[in-house]
Amino acid sequence: NEGMANPKEKTFSFVVVGGGIAGVTCVEQLASQIPSADVALITAGPHIKAVTNYKQVSKLLEEFDVEECPSSVLEEKFHNLTVIHSAVKSLHTQSHTVETADGCVFGYEKLCICSGGRPKLLTQDNPNVLGIRDTDSAQEFQKRLSKAKRIVVVGNGGIALELVYEVEGCEVVWAIKDKAIGNTFFDAGAAQFLIPLLEADKPERASPCKRPRYTTEESAPSCGSGPTEAGSALGPDWHEGIVLRGAEQVSHRVLLQYQCEVEKIFTSEELLNSPQQTVGPENGSWPIYVQLTNGNTFGCDFVVSATGVVPNTEPFLHSNKFALADDGGLQVDDHMMTSEQDVYAAGDVCTACWEHSPLWQQMRLWTQARQMGWYAGRCMVAHLLSEPIELDFCFELFSHITKFFSYKVVLLGKFNGQGLGPNHELLVRCTKGQEYVKVVLSGGRMVGAVLIGETDLEETFENLILNQMDLTPYGEELLNPNIDIEDYFD
Numbered sequence: 001n002e003g004m005a006n007p008k009e010k011t012f013s014f015v016v017v018g019g020g021i022a023g024v025t026c027v028e029q030l031a032s033q034i035p036s037a038d039v040a041l042i043t044a045g046p047h048i049k050a051v052t053n054y055k056q057v058s059k060l061l062e063e064f065d066v067e068e069c070p071s072s073v074l075e076e077k078f079h080n081l082t083v084i085h086s087a088v089k090s091l092h093t094q095s096h097t098v099e100t101a102d103g104c105v106f107g108y109e110k111l112c113i114c115s116g117g118r119p120k121l122l123t124q125d126n127p128n129v130l131g132i133r134d135t136d137s138a139q140e141f142q143k144r145l146s147k148a149k150r151i152v153v154v155g156n157g158g159i160a161l162e163l164v165y166e167v168e169g170c171e172v173v174w175a176i177k178d179k180a181i182g183n184t185f186f187d188a189g190a191a192q193f194l195i196p197l198l199e200a201d202k203p204e205r206a207s208p209c210k211r212p213r214y215t216t217e218e219s220a221p222s223c224g225s226g227p228t229e230a231g232s233a234l235g236p237d238w239h240e241g242i243v244l245r246g247a248e249q250v251s252h253r254v255l256l257q258y259q260c261e262v263e264k265i266f267t268s269e270e271l272l273n274s275p276q277q278t279v280g281p282e283n284g285s286w287p288i289y290v291q292l293t294n295g296n297t298f299g300c301d302f303v304v305s306a307t308g309v310v311p312n313t314e315p316f317l318h319s320n321k322f323a324l325a326d327d328g329g330l331q332v333d334d335h336m337m338t339s340e341q342d343v344y345a346a347g348d349v350c351t352a353c354w355e356h357s358p359l360w361q362q363m364r365l366w367t368q369a370r371q372m373g374w375y376a377g378r379c380m381v382a383h384l385l386s387e388p389i390e391l392d393f394c395f396e397l398f399s400h401i402t403k404f405f406s407y408k409v410v411l412l413g414k415f416n417g418q419g420l421g422p423n424h425e426l427l428v429r430c431t432k433g434q435e436y437v438k439v440v441l442s443g444g445r446m447v448g449a450v451l452i453g454e455t456d457l458e459e460t461f462e463n464l465i466l467n468q469m470d471l472t473p474y475g476e477e478l479l480n481p482n483i484d485i486e487d488y489f490d
């Protein structure tokens, strides 16, 4: 029906695109704040992500579980909400409309884009190069792993870190571009604390995972495939529900390759056809080979590309001139507004471009997706009602709780000295196998901390960072394990 205008199905006060944590949290705000407003959630995947068991650990640290559930759960809760299962194909900011893949057009007064991101793949067209993003890709990974003897993992963020630790029964070659593992989250000291765990047998899990496991239901039919129709990103404990075991009997066998990147990827045929390439006695027997910039070449069953995410912006860019950040995200200001009128964005798809608090930085994490979705919803409501709104307190101080290698990990502020240059000092306390505590000081004031293990220091340190007290008089006593620091500062 070329040339025929699509029927405009309906105009909503608010339209939110994306059923991940950012989109769902935004929709919950909108639908509950203005019960008389019509709200639509348009999402490509069959399920939505819901935050459950939300717990405020301290002023800023929060913990929660994430459940994948059918969208009817949301619609039952909010009678002013309509969930539309289709991918947005294009956005027309002039006419304030979005068009979906199934040909429907929806109008909006205010729109929030929460379409997340997708894994940055080393190469798009090699079936032996996998990315992990959603439940489907995690299952595909598990299936492939069960038959694998060796895999190569590329990347040094949270996903690679957990993956390398969790995989058993398969040799893992881990290629990282930094000098230390987990560079996104830690420094070399913390890496040293964790490395012995990569070599040791893993302890039996004492108790089952506290968090609900990700469901592995069949995807709903008619969702198609392709980058824009993927489901939402997995979150904490994504590997808990699935067994990550390869075809061999070994427990952990990790071969670390530091300070290198992938130079070239080739198939066994390509290897056999280029006589100058040799990889030892196993020449040609693997389905895929990875040549690293350090000169080493490894054959393996498949490669996991865990080098970060690319914001899902394409469908929105065709007929609009969004300001994009260097990382490809939609630029948002301190009201989560993009450069296009009445269009907001939150979560992995956006890049926070306001002047950040000196103690905050954006990281594409679960917690920030929730905070941004929540705040974007508040801003959209405030703007509709012409009420003032200020940047939320949660953007004052970066805070994140997670788990690496079964240890509790708390990250606060400029935990890695980010952007501080040489003008900072570190205090470290480490008990092998038990805890690692690092404090970042700048001008005698605490600006960041890494806490690994059950340190019980998070609340005190959060306060010390927030109140910017001069800690010079305390010197190294600050980390003296024999002093109850909480009493000290009371």
Ligand SMILES: Cc1cc2nc3c(=O)[nH]c(=O)nc-3n(C[C@H](O)[C@H](O)[C@H](O)COP(=O)(O)OP(=O)(O)OC[C@H]3O[C@@H](n4cnc5c(N)ncnc54)[C@H](O)[C@@H]3O)c2cc1C
Pocket (backbone or CB within 6 Å): 017, 018, 019, 020, 021, 022, 023, 042, 043, 044, 045, 086, 087, 088, 089, 114, 115, 116, 117, 132, 133, 134, 158, 159, 228, 229, 230, 231, 232, 233, 234, 235, 236, 237, 238, 312, 315, 346, 347, 348, 349, 364, 365, 366, 367, 369, 402
């Ligand atoms: C394997 C893995 C492990 C992770 N582990 C952690 C962790 O331990 N801790 C942590 O904090 N973070 C972790 N993260 C990051 C975290 O999952 C993300 O930061 C977070 O989920 C982002 O939420 P979001 O709502 O912005 O995007 P997403 O969760 O990606 O949701 C995007 C939604 O948009 C929909 N969508 C996309 N395009 C369109 C379109 N064109 N039209 C309609 N709908 C569309 C998708 O279907 C999806 O529902 C992990 C990520 C991965 C992949």
